[in-house]
Amino acid sequence: MAEAQIFHDTEADLSHRAARVSKRVLLYGILIFWTVVCLFPIYWTITTSFKLAPDVMQGNMVPFVDYDPQWRGWRSLGLSPETIGEVSTVRDEFLKRFLNSGISALGSSALAVVLGSMAAYGLSRFRYRFGPMKNPDISFFFLSQLILPPVVLALPFLVLYREMALLDTRIGLILLYTLTVLPIVIWIMQDQFRAIPTELEEAAMVDGLSIWGAFLTIILPIALPGMVAAFILSLVLTWNEYFFAALLTSTNAVTLPVMVASQTGSQGINWWSMAALSTAAILPLIVVGVVLERYIIKGMASGAVK
Amino acid sequence: MADQGDLLHVVTPDDISDRRKRLGDVLVWGTAALFAAVAALIAFTDLFDTWRPGLYAFLLFAVALCAAQVIRGGEQGSRTLFVLPAALFVVAMVIFPLIFAVGIALSDWNLSSPDGQKFNGLANFRQMWNDPFYWNALTNMVWYTLAILVEYAIAFGLALILASEIRARKFFRVAFLLPLMLSPVAVSWMIGKSMLEPRFGPLARLAREMGWDNPSFFGSPEMARFMIMAMDAWTFIPFMMIMLLAGLQAIPKEVQEAARVDGASGWRGFWEVTFPLMLPVSITAILIRIIFKLKLADIVINVTAGGPGGATDSVTSFIFREYRDRSNVGYGTMLAIVYLVLIVVAITVFMKLVDRWMNPRY
Numbered sequence: 001m002a003e004a005q006i007f008h009d010t011e012a013d014l015s016h017r018a019a020r021v022s023k024r025v026l027l028y029g030i031l032i033f034w035t036v037v038c039l040f041p042i043y044w045t046i047t048t049s050f051k052l053a054p055d056v057m058q059g060n061m062v063p064f065v066d067y068d069p070q071w072r073g074w075r076s077l078g079l080s081p082e083t084i085g086e087v088s089t090v091r092d093e094f095l096k097r098f099l100n101s102g103i104s105a106l107g108s109s110a111l112a113v114v115l116g117s118m119a120a121y122g123l124s125r126f127r128y129r130f131g132p133m134k135n136p137d138i139s140f141f142f143l144s145q146l147i148l149p150p151v152v153l154a155l156p157f158l159v160l161y162r163e164m165a166l167l168d169t170r171i172g173l174i175l176l177y178t179l180t181v182l183p184i185v186i187w188i189m190q191d192q193f194r195a196i197p198t199e200l201e202e203a204a205m206v207d208g209l210s211i212w213g214a215f216l217t218i219i220l221p222i223a224l225p226g227m228v229a230a231f232i233l234s235l236v237l238t239w240n241e242y243f244f245a246a247l248l249t250s251t252n253a254v255t256l257p258v259m260v261a262s263q264t265g266s267q268g269i270n271w272w273s274m275a276a277l278s279t280a281a282i283l284p285l286i287v288v289g290v291v292l293e294r295y296i297i298k299g300m301a302s303g304a305v306k
Numbered sequence: 307m308a309d310q311g312d313l314l315h316v317v318t319p320d321d322i323s324d325r326r327k328r329l330g331d332v333l334v335w336g337t338a339a340l341f342a343a344v345a346a347l348i349a350f351t352d353l354f355d356t357w358r359p360g361l362y363a364f365l366l367f368a369v370a371l372c373a374a375q376v377i378r379g380g381e382q383g384s385r386t387l388f389v390l391p392a393a394l395f396v397v398a399m400v401i402f403p404l405i406f407a408v409g410i411a412l413s414d415w416n417l418s419s420p421d422g423q424k425f426n427g428l429a430n431f432r433q434m435w436n437d438p439f440y441w442n443a444l445t446n447m448v449w450y451t452l453a454i455l456v457e458y459a460i461a462f463g464l465a466l467i468l469a470s471e472i473r474a475r476k477f478f479r480v481a482f483l484l485p486l487m488l489s490p491v492a493v494s495w496m497i498g499k500s501m502l503e504p505r506f507g508p509l510a511r512l513a514r515e516m517g518w519d520n521p522s523f524f525g526s527p528e529m530a531r532f533m534i535m536a537m538d539a540w541t542f543i544p545f546m547m548i549m550l551l552a553g554l555q556a557i558p559k560e561v562q563e564a565a566r567v568d569g570a571s572g573w574r575g576f577w578e579v580t581f582p583l584m585l586p587v588s589i590t591a592i593l594i595r596i597i598f599k600l601k602l603a604d605i606v607i608n609v610t611a612g613g614p615g616g617a618t619d620s621v622t623s624f625i626f627r628e629y630r631d632r633s634n635v636g637y638g639t640m641l642a643i644v645y646l647v648l649i650v651v652a653i654t655v656f657m658k659l660v661d662r663w664m665n666p667r668y
Binding site for chain 2: 027037041057118119125126128148157160164175182210236260271275288
């Protein structure tokens with residue numbers, strides 16, 4: 001809209017500039033408003049974990065100004081500076097849950113990326129026929145798993161896992177989580193592999209590599225950023241998963257969201273410890289989100305734009 | 307999804323001896339027989355306590371099947387090996403349990419009662435037909451799904467702003483993305499249980515400042531439903547926003563410049579140029595969002611547990627409680643299967659309608 005100013009600012013030009021300025025103000029106003037909407041709950045949770053009962057009741061907001069931050073919430077988790085060296089059953093329990101979440105999330109994301117990348121590569125390079133199903137049908141078969149709501153599988157799996165002694169095990173969770181993220185991984189990876197020209201493999205195979213050799217040594221390194229994106233996205237979904245974990249675990253394999261949920265009701269106005277627990281549960285992914293934002297956006301964008 | 311791109315063409319010599327082929331056959335059928343034998347042993351004798359050996363036998367069969375592809379098919383078979391593991395995994399994890407689920411759905415099975423599974427035909431279906439709470443949960447899902455339109459509008463607005471010329475774009479992008487990273491369970495405590503707490507929550511304080519004397523966010527059914535929608539929207543708006551942002555950035559700059567030269571600026575330029583170009587991305591984003599919305603449960607379970615009076619129940623949270631409170635596996639599975647059928651029908655119709663609308667045939 002840059003109109004050339006030939007002479008001097010006329011009335012019209014000045015009002016134009018005013019409109020532009022007000023438009024900018026509005027734009028940044030919306031941006032800042034939405035930033036507050038997005039960040040305030042996180043800020044609130046982190047600061048609340050350092051509050052005491054009176055601070056909660058008076059609604060103090062800003063640490064050091066309104067109130068003195070205390071380690072109460074973190075002490076109840078055994079993670080404050082004084083208690084970190086001591087033996088703490090709560091902390092052991094928390095770390096166990098944390099480890100369960102981490103192992104299930106990492107294990108299932110890794111499995112899904114391996115299985116999904118292979119399948120996506122195959123579908124993007126070769127023609128298959130499994131009975132009446134051709135490539136688009138196979139592709140659709142994988143992607144259609146996304147529609148399946150978890151609740152349909154939950155109760156059959158509960159019974160099946162009970163029969164197979166997989167209830168309350170991390171392996172059981174990993175298998176189910178892999179299933180839930182596999183369609184997303186295949187979707188992202190198909191997109192990635194399609195963008196890689198087949199001449200690369202042709203050249204590699206002329207040089208004597210087998211198709212698997214070409215896939216492992218030539219194609220995978222090129223597709224690595226896409227795989228990282230798929231992995232991170234799976235990690236986010238599986239780390240936060242609650243529904244299956246709540247149904248299928250009871251003592252050993254309980255994950256962090258289930259622990260948070262089980263504490264939610266019982267705490268009353270004892271907000272500081274809940275806040276500390278929530279903070280500890282969301283912190284890993286906030287770090288992931290801030291550091292690896294590029295990959296997350298890449299992953300979500302790759303499926304959207306064709 | 308449908309187009310294949312360039313396929314890799316390789317000619318390989320197929321000199322596979324008969325012995326190799328036979329070895330492959332023996333492997334597959336041998337392990338299949340082993341699997342069947344183990345299954346039969348578990349089902350009809352007391353040799354094993356659990357089905358675990360059956361699982362191992364199936365794993366062995368799966369590995370043998372994969373190996374046999376290479377043994378029997380050589381280079382050709384090693385291509386099948388790319389897709390086969392994933393396909394076997396999904397079949398084992400979805401198709402078997404689904405068949406099993408139909409069996410459960412047609413029986414009266416309460417896990418806490420000692421009677422075990424009793425086949426009762428369509429009795430669960432009749433019970434469902436007369437269950438007002440299930441229909442109520444389905445109606446709620448319609449409302450929840452309709453809320454996606456509002457989420458879409460907000461996400462589109464934010465994406466437009468992020469795509470325009472602003473400073474500190476990376477900061478805003480990260481800040482807007484963060485809600486997606488948080489687990490819905492943590493969100494239900496952070497927002498639902500503490501920020502919306504009627505006495506000390508900051509949002510309740512704000513509401514009091516603004517002149518609402520007794521703020522209660524989960525008192526009335528409409529308000530409670532709106533709050534659940536808002537929390538779910540809060541976590542998932544970034545998801546749509548990122549997809550739309552990617553779409554906006556993929557539009558060539560020249561198109562918008564040309565539109566501007568032709569005099570279509572601002573609002574008109576948006577409606578007549580940007581928005582139509584964004585339709586395919588928008589439909590993908592909305593479809594995926596619908597799929598995610600249909601799984602909505604965590605927030606409902608943890609904030610309201612379906613209350614007040616079932617006003618916020620989603621189908622998933624309703625079935626969850628049906629199991630948690632009554633251990634009623636048979637009835638719960640029937641509800642879930644009916645839900646799956648409804649979803650498949652609804653999504654198929656939606657995709658057909660979209661297809662007709664995008665590619666009109668005159």
